[in-house]
Amino acid sequence: MASQSPDTGDKPKLQFVPFASALDAGFWHQLTQKKLNEYRLDESAKPIKGYYYNGDPAGLPTRLTLEFSAFDMSAPTPARCCPALGSLYNTNTLDSFKKFDKKALLDQAANEIWEAIKSGAALENPVLLNKFLLLTFADLKKYHFYYWFCFPALCLSDGIELIKPPVSLGEKFSKTQVIEFQKAYDSFCQAEGGAPHPYFLIGNSGDSFSMAPLQKLEEFYTEKDKVTLGVYDPCTLAQYPGWPLRNVLVLAALHWGSRVQSIEVLCLRDRTLQGERDIKHSISFEIKLPQVAQSQACPKAVGWEKNQKGGMGPRMVNLSECMDPKRLAESSVDLNLKLMRWRLVPTLDLEKVISTKCLLLGAGTLGCNVARTLMGWGVRHVTFVDNAKISYSNPVRQPLYEFEDCLGGGKSKALAAAEKLQRIFPGVTAKGFNMSIPMPGHPVNFSEETMDQAAKEVENLEALVAEHDVVFLLMDTRESRWLPTVIAASQKKLVINAALGFDTFVVMRHGLKKGKQEEANDSHSGVPGSSDLLGSSLFSNIPGYKLGCYFCNDVVAPGDSTRDRTLDQQCTVSRPGLSMIAGALAVELMVSVLQHPEGGYAVASSSDDRMNEPPTSLGLVPHQVLVKVCNVLPVSLAFDKCTACSLKVIDQYEKDGFQFLAKVFNSSHSFLEDLTGLTLLHQETQAAEGYSGNMNV
Amino acid sequence: MDSESRNNMILGEEKFRYFCLEFLKHSQDIGDDWEWKNVQGEEEGYLSKTCYQTRVTKSDDGKKHEQEDEILSTITLEGDHEVEDDDNCVLPQGSLQSEVINYEYHVLYSISYQAPVLYFRASFLDGTPLTLDAIWAKVHDSYKPRLLHGPWETITQQEHPILGQPFFVLHPCRTNEFMSSIQGSASREGNYITSWLSTVGPVVGLSLPLSYGRTV
Ligand SMILES: [Zn+2]
Numbered sequence: 001m002a003s004q005s006p007d008t009g010d011k012p013k014l015q016f017v018p019f020a021s022a023l024d025a026g027f028w029h030q031l032t033q034k035k036l037n038e039y040r041l042d043e044s045a046k047p048i049k050g051y052y053y054n055g056d057p058a059g060l061p062t063r064l065t066l067e068f069s070a071f072d073m074s075a076p077t078p079a080r081c082c083p084a085l086g087s088l089y090n091t092n093t094l095d096s097f098k099k100f101d102k103k104a105l106l107d108q109a110a111n112e113i114w115e116a117i118k119s120g121a122a123l124e125n126p127v128l129l130n131k132f133l134l135l136t137f138a139d140l141k142k143y144h145f146y147y148w149f150c151f152p153a154l155c156l157s158d159g160i161e162l163i164k165p166p167v168s169l170g171e172k173f174s175k176t177q178v179i180e181f182q183k184a185y186d187s188f189c190q191a192e193g194g195a196p197h198p199y200f201l202i203g204n205s206g207d208s209f210s211m212a213p214l215q216k217l218e219e220f221y222t223e224k225d226k227v228t229l230g231v232y233d234p235c236t237l238a239q240y241p242g243w244p245l246r247n248v249l250v251l252a253a254l255h256w257g258s259r260v261q262s263i264e265v266l267c268l269r270d271r272t273l274q275g276e277r278d279i280k281h282s283i284s285f286e287i288k289l290p291q292v293a294q295s296q297a298c299p300k301a302v303g304w305e306k307n308q309k310g311g312m313g314p315r316m317v318n319l320s321e322c323m324d325p326k327r328l329a330e331s332s333v334d335l336n337l338k339l340m341r342w343r344l345v346p347t348l349d350l351e352k353v354i355s356t357k358c359l360l361l362g363a364g365t366l367g368c369n370v371a372r373t374l375m376g377w378g379v380r381h382v383t384f385v386d387n388a389k390i391s392y393s394n395p396v397r398q399p400l401y402e403f404e405d406c407l408g409g410g411k412s413k414a415l416a417a418a419e420k421l422q423r424i425f426p427g428v429t430a431k432g433f434n435m436s437i438p439m440p441g442h443p444v445n446f447s448e449e450t451m452d453q454a455a456k457e458v459e460n461l462e463a464l465v466a467e468h469d470v471v472f473l474l475m476d477t478r479e480s481r482w483l484p485t486v487i488a489a490s491q492k493k494l495v496i497n498a499a500l501g502f503d504t505f506v507v508m509r510h511g512l513k514k515g516k517q518e519e520a521n522d523s524h525s526g527v528p529g530s531s532d533l534l535g536s537s538l539f540s541n542i543p544g545y546k547l548g549c550y551f552c553n554d555v556v557a558p559g560d561s562t563r564d565r566t567l568d569q570q571c572t573v574s575r576p577g578l579s580m581i582a583g584a585l586a587v588e589l590m591v592s593v594l595q596h597p598e599g600g601y602a603v604a605s606s607s608d609d610r611m612n613e614p615p616t617s618l619g620l621v622p623h624q625v626l627v628k629v630c631n632v633l634p635v636s637l638a639f640d641k642c643t644a645c646s647l648k649v650i651d652q653y654e655k656d657g658f659q660f661l662a663k664v665f666n667s668s669h670s671f672l673e674d675l676t677g678l679t680l681l682h683q684e685t686q687a688a689e690g691y692s693g694n695m696n697v
Numbered sequence: 698m699d700s701e702s703r704n705n706m707i708l709g710e711e712k713f714r715y716f717c718l719e720f721l722k723h724s725q726d727i728g729d730d731w732e733w734k735n736v737q738g739e740e741e742g743y744l745s746k747t748c749y750q751t752r753v754t755k756s757d758d759g760k761k762h763e764q765e766d767e768i769l770s771t772i773t774l775e776g777d778h779e780v781e782d783d784d785n786c787v788l789p790q791g792s793l794q795s796e797v798i799n800y801e802y803h804v805l806y807s808i809s810y811q812a813p814v815l816y817f818r819a820s821f822l823d824g825t826p827l828t829l830d831a832i833w834a835k836v837h838d839s840y841k842p843r844l845l846h847g848p849w850e851t852i853t854q855q856e857h858p859i860l861g862q863p864f865f866v867l868h869p870c871r872t873n874e875f876m877s878s879i880q881g882s883a884s885r886e887g888n889y890i891t892s893w894l895s896t897v898g899p900v901v902g903l904s905l906p907l908s909y910g911r912t913v
Binding site for chain 1 (some may be wrong): 725726727728729730732747749751768769770771772773784785786787788790797799801818820822823824825826828829830852853854860861862863906908
């Protein structure tokens with residue numbers, strides 16, 4: 001059990017198990033409050049209170065615990081615990097923490113203990129023996145707490161010689177004696193006020209035991225009696241006593257050394273396992289009392305706690321996770337989502353959703369609602385593009401804006417939306433671009449400047465699409481969807497499109513193009529997008545790369561919708577609830593697509609699939625959701641004459657870039673129709689309508 | 698579950714206190730360390746229990762940031778470490794450090810749900826909190842199925858109403874419902890706190906000795 005001095009054949013020396021500091025999160029919270037509201041820049045010593053517990057199962061370290069109540073000196077000590085009084089030195093800077101004279105601090109505390117021992121004050125009030133020091137620095141910007149504990153112990157220069165090695169109480173005493181001992185201790189504590197006593201004297205004759213406080217030694221023992229010192233010992237090791245024995249042995253040596261040469265020590269350990277109280281694992285041993293004189297100087301002292309690496313140094317704890325409000329918001333949001341996974345959708349790949357970067361083109365009613373639903377899914381990267389300002393009619397329908405945002409001509413929607421997202425949830429990375437998107441049939445060739453401006457806008461949009469994973473088309477005009485459709489198709493980005501009518505809306509994912517070669521091969525076998533095939537089995541099992549885009553559904557190329565109104569865009573006023581449903585559905589569609597192993601290439605689920613095993617943990621991955629009176633999931637094929645996603649358009653765009661786009665912007669819509677062959681098709685169908693007439697446009 | 702018996706399971710605050718007191722009596726009898734904690738000068742309080750568990754880890758298991766380590770390594774006792782090293786009265790600590798986890802369980806009364814609410818958190822000895830995943834990773838395997846099928850989809854992170862610090866909370870929105878089925882089938886006269894806690898506790902690592910069920 002004890003160390004054998006290597007150089008001499010001395011008797012073994014007693015060794016003590018040091019305290020391990022234990023700080024609950026509440027302590028750090030309370031320290032933060034104190035620092036902010038009370039201590040501020042004051043670095044002087046503050047009284048605090050800790051305690052040590054008796055009754056641990058074997059294997060736990062001997063702890064000195066500080067919890068949130070550590071600052072309340074009148075707080076009751078928990079059951080089966082002894083208090084320890086400490087001094088807190090909270091420094092203002094890390095530098096001050098570094099430079100603090102730790103040696104002097106320890107010496108000062110040692111002196112106080114030594115004085116309490118010499119004067120006999122510690123005999124009356126043994127809590128004076130269990131002091132501790134705590135040096136802290138709270139970095140409240142990072143929520144990093146630096147700390148160093150010290151449990152001062154006076155050192156006797158030659159150590160303490162062990163005469164009889166430790167034995168357990170179960171070995172030393174009979175069953176009856178153990179029970180009687182326990183009773184005697186309980187009634188002693190009862191008489192002294194109920195709380196456990198850290199130190200006490202033990203008298204024994206036969207099966208009966210008695211206890212007395214330390215200062216009663218003279219009355220308690222006769223001249224011939226052996227002195228037995230009882231310690232309420234927090235340690236659980238069978239061969240070693242805990243730290244609280246250390247200073248009391250100095251006290252014993254000084255006050256009782258003239259009377260006895262040796263004393264017996266009983267380390268009382270008192271635990272309850274499964275409702276059964278037990279003290280048999282307490283230990284008892286005998287030591288030789290060293291020589292200590294009233295006149296001598298204060299013995300040297302030790303006590304600074306080693307760090308986790310076993311070195312002499314401070315520790316640091318990072319509590320940003322539970323103290324930084326922003327981190328708390330993040331972890332709470334994540335927790336909500338994780339619970340959904342744990343409980344309902346165990347195979348849900350949340351990481352895929354959270355890490356998706358979303359580009360929202362349009363920050364109006366749809367944009368606002370899509371953004372909010374994305375936040376609900378924990379998406380951390382949202383970018384808005386819009387060129388409008390917030391007007392007085394907006395806030396009631398567009399949940400990211402407020403009245404104040406409309407004043408002074410109105411804030412930019414894109415910027416205000418991004419700012420608001422950040423305010424709602426600081427964990428999100430939100431950006432806004434106040435920028436317009438060039439449109440077919442909306443000339444940009446008024447001057448060199450306007451051309452340059454449009455070129456710049458296209459370039460910006462291309463860059464933005466490239467930086468994001470999913471592009472949401474949420475504008476209120478049809479033709480503004482054209483350019484991003486082309487760019488996203490070219491860059492093979494997933495496009496989620498939502499468009500509102502008055503009381504109807506469509507939410508769809510655009511087909512995700514394959515490599516050029518595959519595309520060319522497929523287009524030969526592809527069925528032209530004539531809708532008289534709708535509902536037939538031809539529309540089951542259509543892979544994602546064959547699915548159409550928003551414009552495939554039309555036979556009219558995008559033009560200026562204020563002049564040539566297409567059916568679904570005649571009216572930009574819609575029922576207020578629609579945008580919320582549509583926005584939410586658009587996000588849910590995106591999440592479902594992301595959960596599919598093939599992502600945007602996933603086969604389109606159709607209404608018929610609702611009876612089958614769903615392709616993802618979140619259910620179907622439709623091509624489109626059309627909500628009107630009844631809910632159907634139409635599927636349409638990519639149309640090889642589509643004015644936005646057909647090979648011809650993409651090719652031209654990729655080959656000639658802005659030159660091509662400028663042509664589109666500046667010419668009438670027949671340019672695109674001519675290019676893709678739509679004009680020709682129109683002529684053919686008009687001729688055909690003569691006899692069949694069942695074309696369902 | 699008809700609505701009438703559900704209503705019967707609503708726990709008034711008086712009853713809550715009464716059951717807590719009874720629960721505490723037994724805890725004291727068997728040394729189970731539950732306590733009633735009051736905030737200074739407030740009447741409001743809660744049942745509280747703290748317990749520790751160890752796990753032996755390799756000493757280099759700590760995943761501290763190197764930058765902080767560097768800062769820490771510059772802080773010493775100003776040259777007088779011989780004193781510390783010379784002290785052979787200190788038992789040298791082994792290289793295998795045991796990782797100690799501190800579990801805190803608090804039972805509070807929710808006026809709005811008229812039901813008890815379990816708040817809990819776990820941290821290492823320096824106060825570093827464990828995530829919910831980490832807490833559940835330590836839950837015994839036999840309780841894992843319960844974790845997935847019990848009323849536990851309702852765990853959230855919330856501020857402790859008395860301490861103002863973040864805790865995990867078993868949200869009480871379904872407590873009355875599942876307590877009706879438990880109390881309804883078994884001893885209706887039993888201690889509500891005991892049967893409730895023995896149902897919800899194990900999934901977050903809190904178990905009650907069987908003797909609680911035998912008394913009261
Ligand atoms: Zn198309």
